[in-house]
Amino acid sequence: MSCKRIFCSRGIQRKAAGRMLLLAAGVLVMSFVLAAWSFTGTVSAAEAPAGAGVKNPFAGKPEAIKEGEKIFDAKCADCHGGDAMGQSGPDLTDDKWIYGGSDAEVLETVTNGRKGGMPSWKSELGKDDIWKVIAYIRSLSKK
Numbered sequence: 001m002s003c004k005r006i007f008c009s010r011g012i013q014r015k016a017a018g019r020m021l022l023l024a025a026g027v028l029v030m031s032f033v034l035a036a037w038s039f040t041g042t043v044s045a046a047e048a049p050a051g052a053g054v055k056n057p058f059a060g061k062p063e064a065i066k067e068g069e070k071i072f073d074a075k076c077a078d079c080h081g082g083d084a085m086g087q088s089g090p091d092l093t094d095d096k097w098i099y100g101g102s103d104a105e106v107l108e109t110v111t112n113g114r115k116g117g118m119p120s121w122k123s124e125l126g127k128d129d130i131w132k133v134i135a136y137i138r139s140l141s142k143k
C-alpha cells in the first residue's frame with residue numbers, strides 16, 4: 001500500500017488498529033469454536049440412544065447369515081414373507097423401522113415381541129439364533 005502525504009500517519013494507525021481488531025476477532029472465533037466443540041461433545045454423549053454400544057456378533061458372517069436364513073424361513077417367513085418384504089408383518093428390508101433399526105432395538109423387538117402382533121421369541125430361540133436372524137435380515141437390506 002502506498003502512503004499518501006497527510007493520510008500517511010493516520011493510515012498507519014488505522015493499519016495497527018485493524019491488526020488489533022483482527023487479532024481480537026481471531027481470539028473470539030477460536031473461543032467460540034472451542035466452546036461449540038466441547039458443547040457438541042457433551043450433547044452427543046448424552047443423547048446417544050440406549051444400547052448404542054450393542055453390536056451383532058454375527059454381522060456380515062456368511063455362515064451365520066445362512067443359518068439365520070433357515071431360522072427365518074421356518075419362523076418368520078409366514079408373516080414377513082419369504083423374502084422378508086412383508087405380508088401380515090412389515091417389510092424388514094426397507095429402511096423404515098416402526099420400533100427402530102439399531103441392533104439393540106431389533107434385538108428387543110425379536111426377543112420380547114411387539115404389541116401389534118409380533119410374537120416374542122425368547123423362549124423358542126436362543127440369543128445367538130436371534131442375532132443370526134438379524135444378520136440375515138441385514139443382508140437383505142435394500143439400503
Ligand code: HEC
Nearest residue numbers: 075076079089096097098099100109114115116117118133
Ligand atoms: C405371527 C406373525 C409374525 C411372525 C411369525 C413374526 N413376526 Fe415379526 N412382526 C409381525 C408383526 C405384525 C409386526 C408389526 C408389529 C407392530 O406393528 O407392532 C412385526 C414386527 C417385526 C419387526 C419390527 C419391524 C419394525 O419396523 O420395527 C421385526 C424386526 C420383526 N418383526 C422380525 C421378526 C423375526 C426375525 C421373526 C422370526 C423370528 C418374526 N418377526 C416373526 C408379525 C410376525
